[in-house]
Amino acid sequence: MAESLLGAETSRNSTVLKRYDPHAISRYYRWRPWKVLWRSLQVAVMFAWFVGSIQLDKILNRTERNLPLRAMQLRKLLTNLGPTFIKIGQALSTRPDLVRQDYLEQLTLLQDQLPPFPTQEAFAIIERELNCIVEDAFQEISPKPVAAASLGQVYKGRLYNGQAVAIKVQRPNLEKKLTLDLFIIRHVVKLIGPWLPINLSHDLRTIVDEFGTKLFEEIDYHNEGLNAEQFARNFRDSLEVKVPAIYWKYSSRSVLTLEWIDGFKLSATQCILDANLESDNLIRIGVESGLRQLLEFGFFHADPHPGNLFVMPDGRMAYIDFGMMDQLNQETKETLVDALVHLVNKDYERLAQDFVRLGFLTPDTDITPIVPALECVFADVVGSSVGEFNFKIATDRFSDLMFQYPFRIPAKFALIIRSLVTQEGVALCLNPNFKIVEVSYPYIAKRLLTEESPAFRRRLIEVLFKDGKFQWERLENMIAIARSDKSFDLVPTAQMGLQYLFSEESQFLRRQIVLALTEDDRLHTTEVQRLWALIQPDLHPSKLVNAAFGALADFSGGVVANLTPWAAPQSASKPADAREPQMAGSKRL
Incomplete structure (x- = not known):
């Protein structure tokens, strides 16, 4: 790996490091102390001034009074130190276990904006990466970047088929800059730790390594394109979430060409209001799509700040920038x-x-x-x-x-x-x-009520019973909340509930329901009537009968039909046909 790093210095086409490896980085810079020394001196001078200010506050007994000022100075210091330190600051802004609240608030304001690098240099990178001149690849391309961030900048262009595209170009020599900074940070973090407002109950080098791994994934545009396509597959059944298409012919590890998204950044709240877009619906889309990523797909957008979310004129929400993604098992x-x-x-x-x-x-x-x-x-x-x-x-x-x-x-x-x-x-x-x-609980309630897996059934029972007593109000609230989601259908949910209630697995539950109806030495008719009044509008008698016989048919097979021949045609044909798409729909939740 050290040899590949060395090769990067002599060949413009070489890649410094394709994935974060602190040991390979250490081996490389161990033999290049002059690079480490010069960058360390730059960083040390700026941090020395900041640390000196904190110590002076302690001596003059004005630490608490100056905390807001020092927090703001730390944010500006990290911005001036460049891409790695901006990203470190953003990462620390998510770590309340490491950074005290005063500094945390300032770090959350850390902006990921830097002056753009020259367009001539950006175009040279495009031509080298795509192995063709810019005019051959793009019918049009903006003379200046439309956005510039710490790791790259974006141009607006148009392909020869007429498709408007965003062309994302990585900053030159970015990997070498990142590896040098991460090497320095990793080796001095224990020295400066006692002077920083950080909880040192954990090895900060582990935190740096976690961050370095995600950062190197973010600067691999090929990986980002694959992430975007996986994200799009997950939401292929959604009419409310938009994911830009990737144009692989015009993409590489350092250049990414993707579909141009027209709309407003989610941070432009006034623009959204002025455009008369339904803000409550946008909120619902954002929350539900976030929950689906975490609880359904397990593959989630790890950097969904407002600048990475666009509101489209037709009311859809578009996700962009898929460099930082993560997976939950x-x-x-x-x-x-x-x-x-x-x-x-x-x-x-x-x-x-x-x-x-x-x-x-x-x-x-x-x-x-x-x-x-x-x-x-x-x-x-x-x-x-x-x-x-x-x-x-x-x-x-x-x-x-x-x-x-x-x-x-x-x-x-x-x-x-x-x-x-x-x-x-x-x-x-x-x-x-x-x-x-x-906003999120309707989704949770709907999943608890409709998910067929034993694990979710156990969780539903856990919600409905506390200290051995049935929680009538929780069931009422859960149904009422789930019904606020227009896609929720109570009939197949009731049918699944009946199927489970009649199953051998639910022997304990049947006993608990009987106890719930008679607990405290009284018949809980009031609660039952209240629950019936809540669900009655959705449960027409014919639907309810069909659901009940469908559940019984699944439970006892032909026994029900034999015992109740007058109901056989209804339970054997109609519910089976009607039940199949409903159940399939519930499985998609």
Whole structure:
């Protein structure tokens, strides 16, 4: 690997490093101390001034008073140090377990904007990467970049078939700059750590390595194109989410040509309002698409800041920039649902166990003192209904908890948290009364009510029973919330529920329902009547009979038909035909 790094210096076509490898980088720069020394001197001078200012504040006893000023100075310092440090600052802005709240707020404002590099140089990169002159590849191309960021810049162009495209060109010599900076940061981070407002209960080199891995994935435009196509396949059944097409003939590892998206950045809230677009619908699309990525596909956009989300004139939401993506395995997806269920149930002991399973706490952590702390953080935040939940308040309080207990946010969850906080912040600009759980819970409720897997059935039962007692209000709320989603159909859901209720697997549930109807030495007719009044509009008698016989037919096969010949034609033909597409639809949730 060191040889390939050396080859990059003598050949313009060589790649410095295709994936992040701290050991290969270390071997390479060990023999080039002059490069390390010069860059280290630049970084050291700028940080020395900043650290000196913090120490002076301590001496003069003005640390707390000057915290906002120092936080702002840190943001500007990272911006001036260039692409690697801008990205480091953005990564730290997602780590409440590492950075105290004062600095965190400033780092979240860190802008990913740099002056563009010369167009002549950008065009030379395009020609080298595509092995043709610019005029042969593009019928039109803008003389100046339409956007410039820390890692590359974008031109607007047009192919010879008339398709408008965005041409993304990587900054020259970017990999060598990143490897040098990451090498320096990794080796001095322990030295400067005590002077920074960072929780050092974890090895910061591990954090740097996690970041370096994602950064090198981001600068591989071929990888980004593949990510975009996978994302598009996941949302192929959605009419509300747009993913730009990739034009591989005009793309490489350092140049990416993709479909041009017309619209407004999600950050341009006033433009969205002026265009008379339905802000509440945009919020719903954003939240639901985010939940589908996390809980359904497990493949999620890891950098969904407002600049990477576009609102199109027809009301669709377009995702762009797929350089930073991440994957959740099935166990993690299921644990996330468990954590949500335990949060709704206010079962903080099991919520703490979920944090262990998700990697927020090590397996040997004593969760006994953490359980009451979680209750203090979430008890009044959750409120009396899911609609009162405020994610930003919850994360702010959880950030404080990070400094008291041995929490560590895994890199992918740091990205998820930043995504949710950003999404909530943008939504609040569009609708000051927005509550993220109020919008997301219909999706969760619908999945709990319609998912056929045993794991989801167990979670539904866990929600509906607490301390052995049936939670009538939770069932009513869940059905009411799920019905707020226009695509939710209660009939196939009822049919699945009946099928499960009649199955051998649900013997315990049948006993619990009987107890629920008669608990506290009274017949719970009032609750049943209230529940019936809620669902009656969706359950016409004919539909309900069909659903019931369909469930019985699946449970007992031909027995039902033999015992009830007068109902045989109805249960044997019509429900079977009608049931099939409904069940297929429910499986897609």
